[in-house]
Amino acid sequence: MKDSCVVLETWTHHCALCHKEWEHTYEAWHVDNGCGRSAVTWRDHGHLVPAPWSDPACPACSSPARAVTAR
Numbered sequence: 919m920k921d922s923c924v925v926l927e928t929w930t931h932h933c934a935l936c937h938k939e940w941e942h943t944y945e946a947w948h949v950d951n952g953c954g955r956s957a958v959t960w961r962d963h964g965h966l967v968p969a970p971w972s973d974p975a976c977p978a979c980s981s982p983a984r985a986v987t988a989r
């Protein structure tokens with residue numbers, strides 16, 4: 919039996935090009951990998967999404983957003 923838990927994390931993204939700022943809430947799925955460590959997969963409403971720090975596209979201008987902080 920593996921342990922898993924889901925933690926909601928809200929990240930703030932900032933676009934360096936158009937300076938739009940937006941927040942996105944990710945589900946961080948922590949799953950025990952059996953070696954005493956936990957692996958994290960990122961999901962949005964159950965769907966796999968890229969990690970929040972992997973330069974998500976800006977919803978305003980579609981350029982990759984850079985500065986990302988967790989709240």
Ligand SMILES: [Zn+2]
Nearest residue numbers: 933936976979
């Ligand atoms: Zn932008």
